[in-house]
Amino acid sequence: MTITTLTPRELRAERWRLRVRGWRDFWSRFVRRKDGIIGLLILGVFAALALAPSFFVGPLQTVTTATGGRLEPPSPGYPLGTDEVGRSILNLTVHGARVSMVIGLLATVVTVGIGAVLGIVSGYVGGRTDTLLMRITDFFLVIPTFVLALILAPIVLDIVGTDAELFGIRVTLLAIVIVIGVTSWASTARIIRSQALSVKERMFVDRARVIGASSSHIMRRHILPNVVALIVANTVLVFAGAILTETTLAFIGLGDPFQPSWGQILNAAQSAGAPGLGAWWYLIPPAACIVLVVLAFTLLGSALDDVLNPRLRGRR
């Protein structure tokens, strides 16, 4: 029997080939899910709006640059009408896509980051660490985290101040991101932990340990790649939740009036009395965007979950 050793180059080629096959395999299963494709298309449209809002509707209108009348219904000049200070609702809504999506994305990164790290460590290390981390997780699962976010937000805002900027993003928005992140990671941690627990028992983890790999190496190189599919599916669902939480926080007055998200627009609509004045054009555009985006994420998320989650594979 001869043992062939692969040169590093061949090894890389082989790895690449396997990866491409994995992707193709995934894609062929994914395209069969019509709901996932619809979700992806809707998100594509909103991603385009979020990337270049000024390209579609010009720069964000402010109170000083507003040109329209007060609360005017849709007209050829203002396809979606105007708000109480004469800004075009179309302009606000398209720019709102950027704010909502960016906050949603960053909050998702923080949430999934915390959840994945805690989940992997808890599942792999086990013992007392696991017990302690899972107690904390259960605590965050059972308390109403939205209320926690609600009281945390003004505290964080008071600490960081309201005028500072970091990497060109106003810190008020970052405060919201942090608040959403630290209050919503618990279910992610639970899901990742359960998967890490089963990956840990696989043979290759023992082999790695036998040849002297450190715990952190095993977690990064062996556990993480095997839970990544689950992380992806979970990320999409977390994104939907983050956008809903941001919308709600902004609606009750914790948003940033200078960078209006969809929730912030609805907050302004509510304080301008739009529902009572019958100003439907002020409500429907941001509302439709929220529903479409959350719906798209939910559709995509459940499709990905079915395709990627090993336990659900082949159901239905």
Place this chain on the structure above:
Amino acid sequence: MGGRYLARRIVQTIVTIAFIVILNFLLFRMMPGSPERVLFRNPNITPAVLAEARARWGLDKPLIPDQLVSYVRSTITGDLGYSLKFRGQSVTEVIATRIWPTVILFGLGEIIAIVLGLSLGSYSGWKRGGTIDYLGNGLSLVLYSMPYFLIGMLMLLIFATTLGWFPTSGMFTIGATYASPIEQVADFCRHLVLPVATVALGLVGQYSILMRSSIVDTLSEDYVSTARAKGLTESRILRTHALPNALLPTVTLIAINLGYVVAGAITVEVVFNWPGIGTLTVDALAARDYPMLQGIFLILSVAVVLANLAADVVYGFLDPRVRV
């Protein structure tokens, strides 16, 4: 039900509540600024006076354990401090007057949503692939994607402003005098319809999705096949075999959902200007009334934790398998 299971759950609940109290204590001491600086805006204040004030409020003692112990002691006796916004009133008093409107609104909304959601869900699951399933699923998904306040604003726009069927805000007509208590109740009910419908609609989507998948899972169980093989009618199988078992997981999930319902409560009340805990929270937020926010967080969290305990106890009674 097994005494040990019950005892363990009760201990868990007590520990959770203790953590909530400690978190509450620490959170509000993370705030920038300290009480004596806010209350003494006098630049000429002498260190001696300041030290005396600190001693009187116990701020000279270490945060842990002294300040924590006195905080826990007063929390247990129901003393949550004084509101900054509602001057002279204690937090407990203000919350007590605001809690009933919220309980009525959400109690009713929750009951309607459970009845509607569970029936719609079980029917869709039973007739999987049918028209009702198709429509119900789509509707549930859309409702599920809507924040509560959005449903409320649209309801307000359609049924109060455009159609004029219901009043737009509050719990009673402002300045109204009532000839009889019945008239007052009628006025209250007219104000209640839209908020309750909003809460119910916000919840019905989740409950129906949940019940549908639960029924679908149950219908593929062996005992259902056995029942079919015995020749029972489909409706009998649904009523006596599938439904009771499919309802079990929903008990837990409804309890877990309560935390999110609380979030919805706050926003729905703002839309309809309903004088409950939700509007109180938003007013307190705007005024940075920290003692009030602290009290609200405590009350709401403890309520949700206790509801979870109640759900687990109910589950234990319904399902003999967990009584070990």
